[in-house]
Each structure stands twice: as structure tokens, then as C-alpha cells.
Amino acid sequence: MTGKTFQFEFRDLNINVDNIERAMGYPEGESHEAIYDIVVKVMKQVEAICDLKAEYRIFNDISYDDANRRITVQRTVLNTGKIIYRQIKKSDALALFVCTAGREIEERSRTAMRESDVLEGYIYDIIGSAAVEATAELMQDELEHFMKSSDLKISNRFSPGYCGWDVAEQHKLFGLIPDNYCAISLTSSALMDPVKSVSGIIGIGPDLKRQASTCRFCDMKDCLYRRQD
Amino acid sequence: MSELLTQLSYCVEFGKIDKASPYPPNLKGQEGADEIARRALDEGIKPDEILDKALIPAMAIVGDKFTKKIIYVPQMLMAAKAMSSAMKHLKPYFQSGETKRKGKFIIGTVSGDLHDIGKNLVAMMIEGAGWEIIDLGVDVNTDKFLKAINDNPGAVVGLSALLTTTMEHMKKTVEAIKGNYSGVTTLVGGAPVTMDYCLKIGADFYSPDPQGAVNYLNQFALK
Numbered sequence: 180m181t182g183k184t185f186q187f188e189f190r191d192l193n194i195n196v197d198n199i200e201r202a203m204g205y206p207e208g209e210s211h212e213a214i215y216d217i218v219v220k221v222m223k224q225v226e227a228i229c230d231l232k233a234e235y236r237i238f239n240d241i242s243y244d245d246a247n248r249r250i251t252v253q254r255t256v257l258n259t260g261k262i263i264y265r266q267i268k269k270s271d272a273l274a275l276f277v278c279t280a281g282r283e284i285e286e287r288s289r290t291a292m293r294e295s296d297v298l299e300g301y302i303y304d305i306i307g308s309a310a311v312e313a314t315a316e317l318m319q320d321e322l323e324h325f326m327k328s329s330d331l332k333i334s335n336r337f338s339p340g341y342c343g344w345d346v347a348e349q350h351k352l353f354g355l356i357p358d359n360y361c362a363i364s365l366t367s368s369a370l371m372d373p374v375k376s377v378s379g380i381i382g383i384g385p386d387l388k389r390q391a392s393t394c395r396f397c398d399m400k401d402c403l404y405r406r407q408d
Numbered sequence: 409m410s411e412l413l414t415q416l417s418y419c420v421e422f423g424k425i426d427k428a429s430p431y432p433p434n435l436k437g438q439e440g441a442d443e444i445a446r447r448a449l450d451e452g453i454k455p456d457e458i459l460d461k462a463l464i465p466a467m468a469i470v471g472d473k474f475t476k477k478i479i480y481v482p483q484m485l486m487a488a489k490a491m492s493s494a495m496k497h498l499k500p501y502f503q504s505g506e507t508k509r510k511g512k513f514i515i516g517t518v519s520g521d522l523h524d525i526g527k528n529l530v531a532m533m534i535e536g537a538g539w540e541i542i543d544l545g546v547d548v549n550t551d552k553f554l555k556a557i558n559d560n561p562g563a564v565v566g567l568s569a570l571l572t573t574t575m576e577h578m579k580k581t582v583e584a585i586k587g588n589y590s591g592v593t594t595l596v597g598g599a600p601v602t603m604d605y606c607l608k609i610g611a612d613f614y615s616p617d618p619q620g621a622v623n624y625l626n627q628f629a630l631k
């Protein structure tokens with residue numbers, strides 16, 4: 180089993196005000212002067228306080244049970260559900276990953292909310308979510324790049340709680356990477372602490388394809404974040 | 409309606425908090441919700457009137473614009489902030505009982521869940537509709553909900569959850585509420601929650617957004 184850990188800087192993520200406005204619901208090209216200024220201000224703060232960490236571990240010891248659509252990683256059986264199973268069953272190996280934007284962002288968000296600056300608190304929250312998503316994307320780029328040297332490709336990344344994969348299966352995932360570098364802990368209700376964290380799997384193999392986004396696989400049709408590509 | 413109340417309503421709708429706040433640009437340097445509410449009281453306008461004729465209607469427009477996607481969460485929050493800067497002048501009248509709110513709304517994110525943004529948005533819009541909010545925070549267990557209900561007879565209860573796992577705790581809490589206080593109305597919400605789920609666990613109402621909750625609650629208003 181091989182693995183890699185990463186520490187990124189906020190500027191590596193290429194997040195701009197425009198991205199944040201989209202994440203707050205504003206359609207392309209629509210903006211609000213007041214909001215713009217606050218986003219710029221909060222983004223500067225986040226740049227200083229975020230702690231962007233990621234880790235993947237590659238497991239070669241995997242087997243597939245087509246009849247029940249189950250994947251066994253070492254001795255752990257993952258019930259990813261049929262959508263994800265279909266996307267990764269051609270993998271020779273699986274990368275399990277976790278990422279986080281750190282705890283400080285959510286603390287700032289809470290403090291701002293408590294001190295009755297709800298708007299600023301909300302913007303911290305949105306930027307924190309964008310930061311951890313972008314961290315996952317960067318880590319995935321690194322994995323893709325690394326695999327290319329062995330002529331291998333990767334799939335999209337899939338997380339427990341999406342596409343019919345029970346969020347409680349995160350317990351299995353964390354069981355396989357118990358002492359994770361990101362120091363994320365999992366509560367009994369499968370909530371990651373810090374909140375601005377993401378977990379999941381990525382398939383590795385010669386016949387896989389990384390699509391522009393995973394939204395096409397997801398059944399939350401009117402999700403605010405749904406991408407059309 | 410008095411010119412002051414019209415101005416106050418405008419300030420809340422467009423998030424003009426006080427004189428110092430630079431937005432909206434057409435009101436730059438002018439008084440905001442904070443100063444106008446003070447002035448309205450000083451000029452003898454009844455607190456009830458300020459609430460019912462300026463603040464609540466302004467927030468209703470804001471909620472409606474949000475539902476129709478004319479504005480987005482940030483502008484809704486600016487409006488809510490302007491509303492609370494006006495509300496602070498009304499606090500003494502609430503405390504003395506001279507002005508009454510529509511009722512009490514207890515809200516919390518259920519046990520095991522730490523998400524609070526969605527819950528906070530709902531709380532603010534319901535407050536904006538004239539309700540007193542009792543915010544129990546996040547990771548609220550059943551006992552805490554029950555105690556709050558016991559301490560605040562007649563209150564309506566809102567529960568929020570963001571994961572399917574924590575949604576299970578919502579079920580336990582709603583069952584306990586209904587078991588102990590059968591008359592209490594419960595509202596549920598959060599990303600994974602649906603109307604089907606709401607009915608299945610015996611809650612009274614589900615809304616995907618704050619305005620739906622406000623519209624539903626209005627039928628229970630005390631006044």
C-alpha cells in the first residue's frame with residue numbers, strides 16, 4: 180500500500196470571488212457590490228487561517244462481487260451502491276482519501292454568527308466549503324499526474340453519502356485509514372470533525388475516465404451546486 | 409402610513425443597517441434601519457406599528473424574493489441584519505409586555521450534527537416574521553428539546569439535520585416530543601429531509617426553505 184500526504188496553500192486553489200458568488204447562488208454574471216467587498220475581505224482572512232491538508236492511500240488488495248455490487252478492500256466490504264460500483268468496477272486499485280480545510284474557518288464562522296455578523300459568518304462557511312472541495316480537486320490532480328507515469332488513469336472521486344452510498348460507510352473508510360494525516364475524526368453519526376472535510380474513493384486502472392464533474396451521476400436534480408457539464 | 413415607516417421598511421428590504429453602512433449606494437450617508445426605528449419611537453409611533461407595518465412586511469418581501477430567486481442568501485442576511493438593528497430598540501417593549509410577538513419558536517440542529525448555517529437562516533427569517541426565537545444551537549439532544557418545550561409552553565419547534573445519519577436522531581426527537589407533548593407543532597428541514605420523511609416520522613411540516621416555514625407558522629400567530 181502506498182500513499183501520499185499534501186499540505187496546500189490557499190492560493191494554490193485558484194478560488195476567486197466569482198466562484199464564491201456562484202456558490203452563494205448568484206447566477207453567472209450577477210454580483211452584488213456589498214457582498215463582493217465582504218467576500219474579498221473574508222477570503223484574505225481564510226488565506227491566513229486555513230490549514231489545507233489531504234491524503235490518499237492506494238489499496239491494491241481489492242476484489243469485486245458483481246452479483247451484490249460490493250467491493251472488498253483488504254477485508255473491508257464497501258457497499259457503494261450501483262451508481263458508484265459501475266463507475267469504479269474496472270479499477271485495479273483504489274485510492275481512499277480524506278481532505279480538510281482545517282478547524283479555524285468554522286470557528287471564525289461561528290464567532291461571527293454569534294457576534295451577530297451572520298453575513299460574514301455565512302461567507303466564511305461558503306469559502307470553507309469551496310476550499311475543501313478545491314483541496315480535494317488538487318489532490319486528485321496530483322494522483323492523476325502520479326498515475327500517468329505508470330500509464331494508469333483515474334475515475335472521478337466518490338464520497339459516502341452521495342449517489343446512493345450510505346454516509347455511515349465512512350466508518351469503514353476511516354477504518355482503513357485510521358491514523359490519517361489530516362487528523363479528521365469521525366463521530367458515531369458519521370460526521371467528520373472538522374466539518375470542512377471530505378472523504379471518498381477514487382478508482383485507478385488503465386480503462387477509467389475522469390469526467391468533468393460527478394453531478395451527472397447524482398440524483399439531487401435541483402441541487403444549487405449542480406453542474407451542467 | 410407614516411413616511412418614517414415607509415423609509416424603515418425600505419431600509420430593511422435593502423439591507424441598510426445604519427447611517428454608516430454604504431449600501432445601497434442610493435442611501436449612502438443617510439439614516440438606516442437603526443436610526444429610523446429610534447426616531448419613529450421618539451416621535452411616538454407605537455412599537456406594534458413599527459413591527460407590523462414596517463419590519464414584518466419588509467422581511468416578508470425579502471423572503472418572497474429569496475424564494476423566487478430574485479435575491480440570494482447574502483442579501484437576505486443583510487436585510488435580517490437591518491431588521492435586528494431596528495428590533496433592538498423594540499426590546500424593552502417586548503420585555504415589558506407592551507408589544508407581543510407572534511409566538512415562540514424553538515430551533516436546534518439535532519444530536520450528532522454540527523451544521524448550523526441552514527438552521528440560523530431559518531431562525532433569522534422566522535424572527536423577521538415576528539416570532540421570538542429560542543435557539544438551542546447544534547448537537548441538541550432530545551432532553552434539551554424537551555426541556556425547552558417545558559420551559560416555553562405553546563412554542564413551536566423546528567429541527568434541522570444535514571446528514572441522513574443525523575436525520576435518524578430527528579426521528580427520535582420528534583417521537584419523544586409527540587409522546588410527551590402531543591399538542592406541540594414540529595417543523596423539520598435540512599438538505600436530506602423531505603416531506604415524505606416528515607410525514608413518516610410524525611412531524612407536522614417540512615419546508616425546503618425558510619419562507620415556507622414562515623408561511624406555515626403564520627397560521628399559528630398569537631395575534
Ligand code: B12
Nearest residue numbers: 338339340370371374377378526566568571572597598599
Ligand atoms: C456545501 C456542502 C458540503 C460542504 C460543507 C457543508 C457545510 N454546511 O458545512 C462540504 C464540502 C465540507 C461537505 C462535506 C460533506 N458532505 Co456535503 N453538502 C454540501 C451541499 C452541496 C450544500 C450544503 C449547504 O451548506 N447548503 C447551504 C445551507 C444554507 O443550506 P441548508 O443547510 O440545507 O439549509 C437550508 C434548507 O435545508 C432549510 N433548512 C435547514 N434546516 C431547516 C430546519 C427547518 C425547521 C426548516 C423548516 C428548514 C430548514 O433552510 C435552509 C436555508 O434555505 C449539500 C447538497 C445540497 N445542495 O444541499 C451537500 C450534502 C449536505 N452533503 C452531503 C454529504 C454526504 C457530505 C459528506 C458526508 C461527503 C463525504 N463523505 O465527504 C461530507 C460530510 C462533511 C462532514 N463534516 O461530515 C449530503 C448529505 C446527505 C447524506 N447522504 O447524508 C448532501 C445533502 C449532498 C447529497 N449527497 O445529496 N458538504
